[in-house]
Amino acid sequence: MLTESTLIDAGGSAAGAGALLSILRDGRPRTRAELAQLTGWARSTLSLRLDALMHQRLVAPTDDAIHSGGRPATTFTFNQSARLVLAADLGVTHARLAVTDLATIPLAERTAEMPIDRGPEPVLTWLIETFRQLLGECGRSLADVCGIGVGLPGPVEHGTGTPVNPPIMPGWDRFAVPQWLSARLGAPVLVDNDVNIMALGEYWAVRSQVQHMIFVKVGTGVGCGIISEGRIHRGAQGAAGDIGHIRVPSFEEVVCRCGNIGCLEAVAGGGALAARLREAGEDASVSRDVVDLVRAGNVRAVQAVRQAGREIGMVLAWVVNFFNPSLIVVGGDIAEAGEHLLAGVREVIYSRSLPLATQHLGILTSELGDRAGVTGAAVMVIEHVLAPDVVDQAVTA
Amino acid sequence: MLTESTLIDAGGSAAGAGALLSILRDGRPRTRAELAQLTGWARSTLSLRLDALMHQRLVAPTDDAIHSGGRPATTFTFNQSARLVLAADLGVTHARLAVTDLATIPLAERTAEMPIDRGPEPVLTWLIETFRQLLGECGRSLADVCGIGVGLPGPVEHGTGTPVNPPIMPGWDRFAVPQWLSARLGAPVLVDNDVNIMALGEYWAVRSQVQHMIFVKVGTGVGCGIISEGRIHRGAQGAAGDIGHIRVPSFEEVVCRCGNIGCLEAVAGGGALAARLREAGEDASVSRDVVDLVRAGNVRAVQAVRQAGREIGMVLAWVVNFFNPSLIVVGGDIAEAGEHLLAGVREVIYSRSLPLATQHLGILTSELGDRAGVTGAAVMVIEHVLAPDVVDQAVTA
The missing domain is CATH 1.10.10.10 (Winged helix-like DNA-binding domain superfamily/Winged helix DNA-binding domain)
Structure with a gap:
């Protein structure tokens, strides 16, 4: 006793x-x-x-x-350089990997085409090989690594770090990513979905004064990460933030890849925009092509992105009334197409949400941009290994 | 040092x-x-x-x-009987007052017609008089009271407990309820809006195993209280949960008392239902009349409540995708009209939300019913006065 x-x-x-x-x-x-x-x-x-x-x-x-x-x-x-973190943001077609210090400062970084649908073993084998190269570039070794953080473009079960029924990741369902990587890298592995780590990265690096933040990713699909009093709100099944499959009015004929109709993602996601522009004769197959068209001044593409902003804004207007965030950050491919997306989002939120809730509401594009995910993956690891109880255990072991 | x-x-x-x-x-x-x-x-x-x-x-x-x-x-x-709590749930037309022990058990209770629009001083003077009578009924005095909890039918600034721009409470705007009552009753006074205290009461008394709960009140208006990991989520301006003014599709011609159009409350609130039934020739002026008509088997009223459930369900389907609660509790006048409201709510949520988010989702009517508010007002006080640091201060003073 x-x-x-x-x-x-x-x-x-x-x-x-x-x-x-x-x-x-x-x-x-x-x-x-x-x-x-x-x-x-x-x-x-x-x-x-x-x-x-x-x-x-x-x-x-x-x-x-x-x-x-x-x-x-x-x-x-x-x-902050006592230990290293290996951080990876694996997207649908692209990946970004970094070796960072304990303050998320990147010591080496790599972006590459790496389609997630090659399956877990090929993608993760490449990931390990790339991390080894990056460590070599900074003259450090695996012995210095205190943890590995990975973001995946699909739902991840929080307790186990395992992908669950990810719609666009064939072969990944229930694949034990943490165990597989940890056995080969010899350090703890944390896994979460891409939107949660983007929200975490943006919050931790540049918005830590904010109490309630929504990070909306508009890439091929649409989703959001929710920060409430400094922590990710995951909800009962870890499914919180899945606004991409909220049904929006007046689009009852649009079929979504989830099998439902009129989903926000099927109306306003980058994939949907590319498909619609292609049908109209433009040269667009993925969401990055939409961004290129907008940058080239293509009027159809500008209009499509602006309208997508309005559709997303309608859903966010509901989110503002329900959740009353202090800040909405918009990120992902399509957000990089200049102010058109944000203009549409703002237009609808300010006209439809309660004045009390929009009075001090900020609606901004991501400051970290395409580095939000890899930063968040590092933060996830750092917050874990430097948590007071974990440090106490380490120093008294 | x-x-x-x-x-x-x-x-x-x-x-x-x-x-x-x-x-x-x-x-x-x-x-x-x-x-x-x-x-x-x-x-x-x-x-x-x-x-x-x-x-x-x-x-x-x-x-x-x-x-x-x-x-x-x-x-x-x-x-638990060492101290008493004075708890009040002040509605638009009715009030419920109770003297409870430190485990929210009522020792004396009173319900009465008390229109909130009589203004703060008349209503609060009556409240003090009634509390004195209730204390007398249990043979106790103000000296035993450790705190007073009050729920109001409008927005309340969390830090100060002051009503802010309440749309249906003439004369209450910025009235310092806690100071006014505390000066006369000699104990700390806590004030919150009615939906937050209903959520707190239901959570604390019968749902404390639940992590993420939404309590939807369908009375004259519509609103919800949000419990996240055991605490009320208030949002940046304390405006979270105001789903009554979310715009629902296909009702662009309905004008709401907030000045906007197509608000959920103007379509599916008890006040709106009563008005629509009255136009159709039924005898209904307030939301309680709608309940009476439903109980009497009036088909128009049953259909209207069921359809209101569907409209509310549409907004809640979005809430389920965004917030991923484990439980939705439906309370307020209209919820007491039997299963019709809940049937409509369930119908739409189960058809429109993501399977992962509805897999284990409970959708139930309030177990505390019209006692949820007064219970929550007591909980608010008890959680405050029995918080470890407040107790430590008291015993070492």
Whole structure:
């Protein structure tokens, strides 16, 4: 049975180092005196925990000591290059891979054509090979890697990191991605769907002041990631954010790949836009082609993207009334086609949502752009391995 | 500056009693040995904190001591009647007031006609008078009251508990309800909108196993309260859940009291149903009349309620795709008109939402019925006054 004295013993040991690291993770160098004041710990306790973090190389003394009258005091800082993260954003046709430090700064990065429909083993074998090359480029090895984060373009079961009935990923259903990769790379593997990691990346890197954020991805399909009080809202089955299959009015004749009719994605997704432009005689087969046409000033393409913005805006107007977010960020291929998509979205949200809910609502394009996913994949890993309880376990092991 | 030793001193005092109370709030009697094991505290620390709670009468030794071979051991239980809560659910035309114990059990209760449009001072003066009578009925006094919870039929600013631009509450805009009541009743006052407290009451009393719940109120108007991981989701401006003013397709000619057109509430709210039935020659002026007609077997009224269920179901189908709740609870006047409303809601949600999101989705009528609001008003107060830090402050003051 635990008694007060065993609790106090534990309190005096390195357990609790995780809380100290949480303070230092903002990157500011601090003296022992400052850290003692911030934590309320005795100097002896603080020393034990600092030592534990320095032993793990997660914290380092800094050169620029602080002079304040008396002799200079050493400062301590989070050592963000102590470990590496392997981050991958696997899309339907393209992939982006990066080696980052513990602050999501990329040390090496690669984009490549890699169709997800080649199946899990070919794609993941290529992924491992590419990560090895990237590690080589930065002169580091797998021994430095603390975790691997992967985003996939389909539904992922949160507890297991396994794709579940992904409609456009033949061969991936129930494939145990974390186990397969972890056995070959020797580090924990976290997997989530692409929209959730894009939302996480954008939130963590540039929007962390925001309480309630919706990240809408408009690529081949349409989906959104929901951040509520700093955390991803996944819902009961992890299916939250699937706005692509909300039925929009006046399109009852459009059949979606999900088998239903009038889905937002079948009306306003990049795939649908490309198909419609192709029927009208334009040279478009995938969503990137729509972007190229818009950039070339093709009027049909501009009109189509603007109208897609309106359809998406209608669904988002409902989302604004229901969820009352402070910020809507629009990302994905089609969002890169300039202001046309956003103009359509804004037009409808501001005319249809409640004034109270739109009063301070921001509607912006993604600041991270096509790097949102890979950043979020890194964040997912970092938030896991630097969580106070995980750090405590590591330093006392 | 805090040091380890001052922290240990604080740990040995009555501070921390709040955490002990959190364990005992489930109502199970426990011995000192059991409590020491559950908390990990030394016997001396436990005794100090138990004494502090007994001094406040929040915990009491129970008569039924446990015999386990040796001499009987005293058990301790949460004393839910130590303090009283005054709870009020003020609707547009009706009010329900209750005096409850610390487990939301009503000791005295009153329902009355009380139109909210009489303005704040007349309504709140009546409220105080009624609370005094109810206290008298249970032979208790204001000295026993630890807090007052009030639900209002309009938007309430969360931080201040003040109504903000309530459309059907003339004279209430920016009226400082908490200050006005607290000055006269001498206890803290918490105020929220009616739908949030209904959601809280239903969740706390009968659905606490559920992670993500939507409580839809279909009364004169339509609105919903959102519970996410056990807490009310309020959104950026506290406007979350306002689905009554989502525009539904095919009703572009219907003008809503908010000034917009085609709002769900103007199409499917109880007020709209009554107006439509009245135009068709039926005897209906408010939403309760619609319920009476349905109960009397009036076919027009049954059809109207069923169709309202379909319109509400269409909006909820979007909510299911976006939010992926585990449970939708339907309450309010119109929900009491039997299964007709729910049938319409289910019909549309099951045909329009994603299979993954509806696989385990429950769609049920409120178990608390017209007591959901007053229960939630009590819960709001209890969760506040029994929060560990508030209890710690009280016992060490």
